[in-house]
Amino acid sequence: MAENDAAHLLLDHLPEVYRELAERIGHEALKRRLEKQALQESEQVWQGKNLLNPDRIPYFFETVEFLLKLSGIYDRGRRNFLDLKLVTNELSFKNLPEALDGLRILQLSDLHLDLEPELTPIILEHLEGLDYDLAVITGDYRDDTKGSITNCLTYVEQICAAIKKPVYGILGNHDPIELIPALESMGLPLLMNETVTFEKNGANLYLSGIDDPHYYEGHDFDKLRGTVPEGAFSILLSHAPETHKQAVELGYDFILAGHTHGGQICLPGRIVVIHNGDCPSYMLAENWQYKTVKGYTSRGSGGCRLPIRFFCPGEITIHVLRKENGH
């Protein structure tokens, strides 16, 4: 699909898009999300809840850009941004069916593809020849939280064409709900408080995904209740890791999240200073555990507002799931 087709699908058919979305997620949920989207567009709100969130600090990104350019290290940050790392993350679960031992899941997150056009070809290069059984994208397809909703589509389309199926996605706090039909027409089904089943070697994995819990608060765990059979191995896609308590309550085994970018601009040793996470600091990047649920917060492949990274490389992640205590 060409960029124009995707944009037309969005902009020329909005009444139908809204009708279909209302049927899918409910009128009230759609109304709430559209109201929050309108507030965001009006620039009357900050997205962040914690005080050290860059979204809450006036002229944060402009100041950082100015200072880094002044000090001559901005270009280094941009080179870091484009130097994506392929991360293989092997972890074990007691509850994993034997037949799923060794299952490989590709996770992409926080692509923000319209920020830096040079990032997409680099992601495509990494994807070529990668071995995985299932792919997920954990939200944030566009750069800004307002403005054009179609600029990212031409890049997302290239990523979707390169990813082996099955692939599932969720929306992040940068993603307006109107993106859904365009993304799904590219072969990326979005999980909006929905659960699907993935089967391999005769065993099932239950994969649930929620709408953005961070700003739009479209997550609805009541809709997920009962969609995973008691005791079955299950994974939750949640744009931000702040849903860990609900995930434990519903018995999920693994949360795949993003949102934080791992800090994006860190101090040596990957020390996060300023971040947008509404979660304990140990959940800001990579592996963590909260009670019975394991989690992984991707640093993301892209970043937002400024195409720079320091001491916090972007990543493409392959999770290798192992059966705990033997193979």
Ligand SMILES: [Fe+2]
């Ligand atoms: Fe993001």
